[in-house]
Amino acid sequence: MQKKHIFISGLALLAASAAAVAGPKPAGGTISGKVTYEGTPAKMKPIDMSKEPSCAKMYTTPPLAETVVTGTGNSLENVVVYVSAGAPDDAAPSTAAVFTQKGCRYIPHVLAFQVNQEIKIANEDQTSHNIHPLPKLNREWNKSQPPGTPPITEKYDKNEIFAVKCNVHPWMHGNFAVLKNSHYALTGDGGAFSLANLPPGKYTITAWHESYGEQTQDVTISGSETKTVNFVFKAKPY
Amino acid sequence: MLNIKVAKICLNVAALILPLAISAQQADQPPAKPSPDIASHVDGLTGHSAAGADLYYRYCWGCHGARGNGDGENAPWVTPQPRNFVSATFKCRSTPTGTLPLDSDLYDSITRGFITTNMPGWGTLTTQNRADLVAFIKTFSARWITDKPGEPIPVPAEPALTLDSLKHGQALYQKLECWKCHGQEGRGDGPSASTLTDSNDQPIRPYNFYTGYRFKCGTTNSDLYKIFMTGVDGTPMPSFADVVKPEEAWDLVHYLRTLQIWHKSPELALWESTPEGAAIVKAERVRNTYTGNPIHP
Numbered sequence: 001m002q003k004k005h006i007f008i009s010g011l012a013l014l015a016a017s018a019a020a021v022a023g024p025k026p027a028g029g030t031i032s033g034k035v036t037y038e039g040t041p042a043k044m045k046p047i048d049m050s051k052e053p054s055c056a057k058m059y060t061t062p063p064l065a066e067t068v069v070t071g072t073g074n075s076l077e078n079v080v081v082y083v084s085a086g087a088p089d090d091a092a093p094s095t096a097a098v099f100t101q102k103g104c105r106y107i108p109h110v111l112a113f114q115v116n117q118e119i120k121i122a123n124e125d126q127t128s129h130n131i132h133p134l135p136k137l138n139r140e141w142n143k144s145q146p147p148g149t150p151p152i153t154e155k156y157d158k159n160e161i162f163a164v165k166c167n168v169h170p171w172m173h174g175n176f177a178v179l180k181n182s183h184y185a186l187t188g189d190g191g192a193f194s195l196a197n198l199p200p201g202k203y204t205i206t207a208w209h210e211s212y213g214e215q216t217q218d219v220t221i222s223g224s225e226t227k228t229v230n231f232v233f234k235a236k237p238y
Numbered sequence: 239m240l241n242i243k244v245a246k247i248c249l250n251v252a253a254l255i256l257p258l259a260i261s262a263q264q265a266d267q268p269p270a271k272p273s274p275d276i277a278s279h280v281d282g283l284t285g286h287s288a289a290g291a292d293l294y295y296r297y298c299w300g301c302h303g304a305r306g307n308g309d310g311e312n313a314p315w316v317t318p319q320p321r322n323f324v325s326a327t328f329k330c331r332s333t334p335t336g337t338l339p340l341d342s343d344l345y346d347s348i349t350r351g352f353i354t355t356n357m358p359g360w361g362t363l364t365t366q367n368r369a370d371l372v373a374f375i376k377t378f379s380a381r382w383i384t385d386k387p388g389e390p391i392p393v394p395a396e397p398a399l400t401l402d403s404l405k406h407g408q409a410l411y412q413k414l415e416c417w418k419c420h421g422q423e424g425r426g427d428g429p430s431a432s433t434l435t436d437s438n439d440q441p442i443r444p445y446n447f448y449t450g451y452r453f454k455c456g457t458t459n460s461d462l463y464k465i466f467m468t469g470v471d472g473t474p475m476p477s478f479a480d481v482v483k484p485e486e487a488w489d490l491v492h493y494l495r496t497l498q499i500w501h502k503s504p505e506l507a508l509w510e511s512t513p514e515g516a517a518i519v520k521a522e523r524v525r526n527t528y529t530g531n532p533i534h535p
Contacts, residue, residue, distance in 0.1 A: 051429045128415040130476035134437055139381075140327045141336025142469050144476040146414055152480070167474030168418050170433035 029221035032194035033229040035081065035187045035207055036074045041235035042211075044068060047105075047171045054126040055104035055169075065171070066109045067211050068235070075191030076233055078110045079209045080161070080177045082184035083195060084216065086203035090181040092117035096153070099164075099174070101129050101145075106164065106174030110210070112184050113177070115159055122151040128168065133176055135162040142167075161208055175210055207231040276382065278341040278373035283365055285341075290374025293367055301356065306378035316356045319438050326379035327437065327472045330455035335469040335477035337388025338381060344372045346456070353452045354443075391467050393460050394484050399492055399504055401512065407493025410486060414478065419444040423522055424497030437472045444474070447494065448522070451501035462491050499523060 046062035049055045056062075069077040097113035099106065102124045113119055121131050123145045132142040137158045145152060156178040166172035177184070185193035195205070198221050206216045212233040219227050278285035294302075301320040303310040308322035321328070330347045331339035348368050351359030360368060376382040397403070411417060419434065421427040424447030436442040445453065455465050467487055469477030482490065495505035496515065499522050509515035 132476065139336040140437060140471060142471060142476040143335060144478050144481055146481055149481050167434055168430050
């Protein structure tokens with residue numbers, strides 16, 4: 001059963017990368033840019049996993065907390081950049097967004113997906129986790145997932161960004177961003193993002209970070225131009 | 239002398255007016271008006287939200303608040319915090335995690351109250367009153383209009399109690415890692431216990447089996463079955479419905495009863511009839527004297 005899941009997710013990955021490489025040329029304009037910070041971000045503390053030896057032994061040096069992750073050139077990672085207004089709601093894609101618990105951490109730390117899109121939550125650890133997302137608008141559930149059990153499949157029907165935690169392992173903390181349309185990106189090292197395929201029109205772009213909050217900018221796209229929008233978050237040293 | 243008297247009268251008048259002013263301030267808060275009449279159906283009774291409103295604004299709003307969001311006058315002194323009816327997340331359900339409870343679940347919660355919390359049982363109200371309150375509680379969230387209550391998790395008939403069942407339950411308690419929060423002896427002192435918070439970010443304790451036999455969501459074996467299969471929404475207690483088979487669930491129920499060492503039960507009697515069980519129970523009754531606990535060598 002698990003093999004089948006791995007196979008299916010492998011296929012999904014292949015399909016996704018094929019689409020990225022050989023997909024149709026974007027029909028509209030593009031908004032791209034970079035997310036950076038100014039100031040001194042808080043130093044992330046190493047996570048003490050001694051209460052969960054099966055996870056602790058997976059690391060030679062303890063991993064750092066991920067509430068603020070910075071990259072090269074003052075870039076800010078784990079920022080969800082999305083079109084919050086101006087674009088019509090999109091139907092959910094048929095591929096599932098995958099959220100994995102590995103080494104008592106969430107991979108990815110922030111999972112962005114669309115309203116009514118399937119999400120698959122997998123446990124690759126040798127310990128039980130409970131998956132407890134904490135939405136306010138969507139329904140709140142809390143499920144146990146012992147090792148070796150199949151992935152949990154869920155959907156959310158309302159646009160909302162909220163935290164996910166595991167009560168058994170209090171350091172485990174992630175985020176779900178349930179978005180209305182397919183124009184979104186998650187920043188990695190370098191902080192770059194690109195929102196393609198935008199028909200001419202006026203858009204509101206929102207950048208959301210779990211510790212530094214939200215910023216918005218309005219952008220007007222005409223034709224198939226590429227506009228640059230940068231976001232700079234004020235880092236807090238605590 | 240006269241001045242003192244006048245001052246006293248003034249003070250008395252002030253003491254009279256002050257509470258009036260406070261209650262006038264509260265009256266400024268628009269009480270949630272049930273727009274269409276919402277009904278509840280419990281055991282042949284039909285409750286009406288319009289009738290429930292009067293009862294709510296007499297008995298419930300002090301804690302649960304005028305708008306039902308759990309911020310009543312008493313709320314700051316209450317822990318765990320009063321239920322927020324606007325979020326429509328309920329602890330005691332017979333339905334799966336994340337779904338709305340049945341009317342009968344809410345009715346039972348009102349009747350039973352919640353042990354170890356400030357919520358008393360309301361058996362003093364008539365059955366009709368309680369059904370009306372259930373209907374009114376459902377006016378606080380639009381989810382009662384857009385969603386339907388979940389399909390109840392089936393509770394199959396309880397199989398006969400055997401020693402194998404107890405032993406398997408004991409193994410499940412380890413395998414499912416119940417002890418991480420509830421502790422090896424069920425005292426609610428597992429390694430994660432001190433870090434637990436509920437969905438309001440308030441500290442919350444795992445259930446301590448040692449101290450009693452009543453649970454937040456009932457007293458019977460089938461109540462216990464439902465608690466871990468449905469999960470206790472809004473708290474760290476997850477649902478095990480997807481990972482525990484019905485027959486395994488009964489084994490776990492049987493074992494959990496043996497952790498309630500001050501409550502006479504067939505499960506505890508059977509457990510104590512074995513040398514291993516007798517040793518554990520005896521040691522638990524005199525805490526910290528037992529050294530060879532096979533559960534956690």
